[in-house]
């Protein structure tokens with residue numbers, strides 16, 4: 001078929017219009033739609049060291065809310081309602097509560113909302129780089145304290161009671177804190193199932209050689225934007241090896257990386273929905 005000059009111009013213009021339309025949709029989708037499409041990622045953790053008492057125990061992890069950067073208190077309130085519907089036994093927050101502690105106004109409602117989170121065995125958290133950044137260290141701690149969250153900063157606690165328990169540990173932020181894994185794990189009873197919270201996932205390359213069974217991390221935001229066939233657009237330092245999901249490493253060490261809730265730097269998410277994770281513990285004892 002002979003293509004006349006006129007047809008050629010018409011086709012070219014139609015193609016350009018379609019591309020612009022697609023890009024406009026892509027932009028609208030990544031900017032306004034996907035960041036609100038919360039997903040729940042469910043995992044089962046089966047282990048011989050999990051006491052029978054904790055069979056079916058539900059651990060919920062959420063991470064990287066970055067409140068204040070295109071994530072407002074109304075969004076956080078909706079998240080809290082969804083988390084509470086899960087009726088988790090333990091709630092863990094793995095860092096980056098607000099995006100910029102030095103510019104955020106910290107309205108009292110932030111505490112009122114976080115306080116509503118409920119878990120039978122408590123709520124624990126660790127520092128992320130954005131919490132320490134902008135002189136946020138004390139302020140974020142105050143907010144989390146008042147919201148009923150207990151900080152694990154290079155320390156651990158035993159969840160349960162004397163006869164049946166597992167260790168929950170947390171290290172300080174890798175980038176801006178003073179992480180000390182040896183101190184964190186000091187006196188963890190031998191043979192105790194050990195769950196470790198670390199904001200930045202890539203330290204798993206080193207931490208897999210320690211007596212830890214599971215590492216829970218965030219920080220990566222799952223890359224925030226994934227380009228088909230090209231992969232992740234942005235992976236921050238210390239989240240370049242491990243970006244999202246489950247990574248079984250050596251010696252039975254398992255790493256789980258959450259894509260997190262909010263965004264930072266750019267308010268977009270594409271092929272990288274926000275998520276929180278629910279882990280069901282399976283005892284094989």
Ligand SMILES: [Fe+2]
Pocket residue numbers: 064066095096128130219220221260264
């Ligand atoms: Fe973050």
